[in-house]
Amino acid sequence: MDNFIFQSPTKFVFGKNTETQVGTLLKESNAKKVLVHYGTGSIKRSGLFDRVIKAINEVGIDYLELGGVVPNPRDTLVYKGIELCKKEQVDFILAVGGGSVIDSAKAISAGALYDGDFWDFFDRLEQVKETLKVGVVLTIHAAGSEGSTSSIITKTSPLRKKGLNTELFRPVFAIINPELTFTLPTYQTAAGIVDMMSHIFERYFTKSKNVILVDRLSEATMVTIIEAAKVIIKNPTDYEARATICWASTIAHNGSLGVGRGSDWATHRLEHELSAMYDITHGAGLAVMIPAYMRYTVKSDIQRYRRFAIKVMKVKDNKRKPLKVAMLGIDRLEAFFKSLNMPTSFKEINMSIDDIPKLVENLYVNVGERVGNYQTLTMEDAKKIYELACK
């Protein structure tokens, strides 16, 4: 087990009707002026926005609003949010939405207390030293951003999708009411499931040794996600399955399944180029990249992939043919993605083999010569993985 530091200070308020507590939680957090940040209006149509505003009004806290966050959230709105926060002396950002809204809120929270261009942080030119506090009312189980240290923003010109991690990005509170996910489109639900699983994969496929406890915790979470996913795809208003998925999604990315081990993140980096260039849903892009990444790296640690196949994908073991077992595990995972109607090849997301040189070029600009930790990949490897994803 590697040495580690783990701290997850976010107060998770989980369950039915918990969004009514948002006023009290803002009060507890000493918020004086709140920027309510959200997406493209579904929270207004669903009535959630009104309920949140009512709760804020009840505690007499001042607020203003900034909607319009889109999937693969853009720097343009982040700049707008920063300007608003500075001008109106906002001291708290309430993200009402999913990963994109939360990531946008986090980027604003850093930029609002910085004189320069917030993109400096994403370009690693400056370190984040302070942020406004961010709170969350979660509406999509996917990104785990409600408990994570990360924010991923797409720069529009020149086109770049980049992530930034800092402990300062952990929200102070996150309200998670599984009922709010009942109305998610099936595609979003499915993409979210791939995303949360990928957050576990990025940590599970590790070179670190003697990590059996977290291996088992991760396997328990993955098995449960797969089971509950099958339920909610059929019955989107199954509260218990939604609740299970919601909490799994949070712990998949709050770091608790990453302690004591190196993590990888190559698949995420490879996918970011897809969603940056073609603006596809991150989870859908991951469903394309994960099987390709796994098949390419399987031989680097057959035993770990074999373990995954047996423990998570329930493949029958065959000690004499570990590679076969490992490959079967990947096949079954891909079949699971397909069962969620997720794409698993370039063709299905309208990309072609001709796009690969540009993807690799962009990847190189963002990560340099190498990417990943489980197996360190060169740009030549990246190219081959993209090719595998073409099929």
Add this chain to the structure above:
Amino acid sequence: MDNFIFQSPTKFVFGKNTETQVGTLLKESNAKKVLVHYGTGSIKRSGLFDRVIKAINEVGIDYLELGGVVPNPRDTLVYKGIELCKKEQVDFILAVGGGSVIDSAKAISAGALYDGDFWDFFDRLEQVKETLKVGVVLTIHAAGSEGSTSSIITKTSPLRKKGLNTELFRPVFAIINPELTFTLPTYQTAAGIVDMMSHIFERYFTKSKNVILVDRLSEATMVTIIEAAKVIIKNPTDYEARATICWASTIAHNGSLGVGRGSDWATHRLEHELSAMYDITHGAGLAVMIPAYMRYTVKSDIQRYRRFAIKVMKVKDNKRKPLKVAMLGIDRLEAFFKSLNMPTSFKEINMSIDDIPKLVENLYVNVGERVGNYQTLTMEDAKKIYELACK
């Protein structure tokens, strides 16, 4: 899944040589004057005390020391600590030790900012409103107090052992170096293993429904504890097994395995009367009480005990004889405790059936007419469970 709030803000700094970071962590916590609180001197003999003091000196923070905490920590030393903190204007308590030292530090941290008698908190006459910050250098994997909300103190006159829970009791940081546990006496190691398992049992045996994710996380942790326990009992300096046990011990009691479900705590309450009256090690008392409690309550939810037997104790399932499977699970757990040389009956801890009326009388004073949540026990039930523990 029940609604829940989960927040575990403690910064866990885990791994080899991490105690050298104590100065930096105190600095980060803005400590100005530290009370270094510890037990009966083993940390002085081992050299740990000197290393800690060196690290504190290096960052130039003022400190004073208070040793002498004993297992089942006493109110008398808590009073002494409170007096010292008030007199010397201590603003941070550093607990260097195991659960007893940390619990004592937590009680002092509440009393130091209160004008009345700290026992008022334990008697539920007053609520804790503020505490001094507490940090931890852990030396015993057992109580999980390094990440928990609880403190358990023994009042010497009249004799009472009582627990108190408040979110304010979460340590700000906890340094966990598994190497520091290498020299633990085998008995302490074993008692600690029973204690950490009991923290999971108290949450695992629940009436709450649809808790499959946390069930599986709990089972993963229990299976791993049992496996690693067998290794460290044979080879106390096996770093990886110690590390596994250390982290399992922390997550067993930081609340992460208790989300979304009611917990019980009857076994703990029944045991507290044993260790209060006879000053035995808490974990040893639990090894006596757990099998008795389980056998008494098994029929209240045979399917849950059956699941435990199959998933954790690896009993072969027999759908037609669920009670038999459930009982076999309890038998195997008891056998596991015995394999650790833990006592599993009153006789082995020099208690007799004649002690039971007094135990029940004390229990009644501490908890009232009923105890527990999984199965609500009357004092008559408690008596029968104590009788079962006599054998």
